[in-house]
Amino acid sequence: MAKYRKYILTGVIVFLALLLLILQFWRYLNNPWTRDGKVQADIIQVTPRVTGQVVELPIKNNQFIKAGELLFQIDPRIYEAALEEAKAEYEEALDTYRAQNKNVLAYEARIRESIANIDLAKSNIGALDAEVARTKAEYDRQRELLPQRATSVRALQAAQAEYESTIEYRAGAEASLVESMAALEQSQAELEQVRAQLGALGADNPGVRAAYALVEQARLNLEYTTVVAPVSGYVTNIDFRYGDQAVANQPALSVVDISTFRIDGFFRETFVRRIAPGDKAFMKLMAYPHLELEGYVESIGWGIARKDGTAGNDLLPMVNPTFDWIRLAQRIPVRIHLTEVPEAVKLRVGFTSSVLVMSNSAGTEQDEPVQSQ
The missing domain is CATH 1.10.287.620 (Helix Hairpins)
Incomplete structure (x- = not known):
């Protein structure tokens, strides 16, 4: 009897595994998905408004900073005069x-x-x-x-x-x-x-x-000598050092705005008709393959650039002829608004993500943008 119980238990486990596999396959078969997703955020270029020597630089690359905190100080003496x-x-x-x-x-x-x-x-x-x-x-x-x-x-x-x-x-x-x-x-x-x-x-x-x-x-010029963070985020690409000459209207560093993290998924054009703003979305990052992120479709792109389309004679586009038997579907960007990010996940711009959109799921409550921890 114990021997048969073992076989029965094994069969139940195999059946449940197959059922989960079928459900997952059905989920991917009936809902648009893509492995071509990227974590994105607004990158704020910090540009000094005046020229002068940097006399104070309290920040370092990849440091977190709050909005309004000092990024660097330009020598104010000439502007005071x-x-x-x-x-x-x-x-x-x-x-x-x-x-x-x-x-x-x-x-x-x-x-x-x-x-x-x-x-x-x-x-x-x-x-x-x-x-x-x-x-x-x-x-x-x-x-x-x-x-x-x-x-x-x-x-x-x-x-x-x-x-x-x-x-x-x-x-x-x-x-x-x-x-x-x-x-x-x-x-x-x-x-x-x-x-x-x-x-x-x-x-x-x-x-x-x-x-x-x-x-x-x-x-105003005197005030511009004090450069502060426009948003809360992470400092990146500091292009100068203490004592260097900051030049007006030339970007000096960037700040990754943590309040704007999102995922841009690039879906085949054959999937787009089944995607609508507000549809639920589930994402998995390559960096965190065992954790699932939740969100919803915020918007769908209305156009992409042509690879061949430069103007030629008579200002008509030049398009190279193709004789391929197989036509590749174009990929359309879909912006995903993140509503829930596990505490263990540290979002970084450029992370690769898989995205699954649940068709016809629009109309659910939409939350405020999330911030990377």
């Missing part, structure tokens, strides 16, 4: 603006004074016109009375002198009016000239704005 110079030029621009503004105020005061003088001269002319009319009437009356011996020659002469004096006063008032009007025109012209030199008033003054912009630029 540039900031102080810009501040001095800004103060000078303010002083020039204030001086020109005082000139504007002075010319405006002169204009007000000229207007007041004009009003006074016009008022005096009005009063003198009445006085001229009165003295002329008196002078004419005295001339009419003299033949009648109703007045004296002395009274006539006095009336004549008063009349002529009043006319002279009026002429002087007119001259004063003309002079005040000329002074007004000159002050207005000079005011326009000073205003043109001054420009807009207050914060809109172009000279002040230009000087302030230089201060802000100098302040």
Whole structure:
């Protein structure tokens, strides 16, 4: 009996193994899969914005660093001096603006004074016109009375002198009016000239704005001497050493963003029609063959580059003829969003992965991006 029990147990084990093998084969037969998968992540190129000697380098290649931590420090002294110079030029621009503004105020005061003088001269002319009319009437009356011996020659002469004096006063008032009007025109012209030199008033003054912009630029350049990590991740490809000259707009190192780890699977085009965004996906890394990662399809590529397709005559693509009997299916990239990564797995960009997508499994809950431990 024990002998038969042994055979039965062996048969059950073999049956279960075959069943698992069949289920696994059915799984791969009915769901798209590929062995051409790669671990990917966003690689941030860190590029200095200013040029200068590296005076502090606290990091090393492949070191983990948090967002905002110091990557390297460029010598700030020349930029500190540039900031102080810009501040001095800004103060000078303010002083020039204030001086020109005082000139504007002075010319405006002169204009007000000229207007007041004009009003006074016009008022005096009005009063003198009445006085001229009165003295002329008196002078004419005295001339009419003299033949009648109703007045004296002395009274006539006095009336004549008063009349002529009043006319002279009026002429002087007119001259004063003309002079005040000329002074007004000159002050207005000079005011326009000073205003043109001054420009807009207050914060809109172009000279002040230009000087302030230089201060802000100098302040930014000084801030750019401190280069910090834009994201949390791993430092890689440090292309300089302490004391080297960092050059503006030339990449100095890269940071692998740990919040963007994903897997790009390249599926045969015959599989793509059975893949949809949101479908569950299971991955196995070559580095960790006994651990399974979970995720879902985030997106499917819409195009790949042609190997033969450069422009030829008439700007038409040149495609080499092929006489192969077997046509190879193209591979389309499918981005897999990772939702669960075992703690033992340390993701690295470039790892090889096998990917299995469960068709028609979309609609499940989608988690936030995972980070490599």
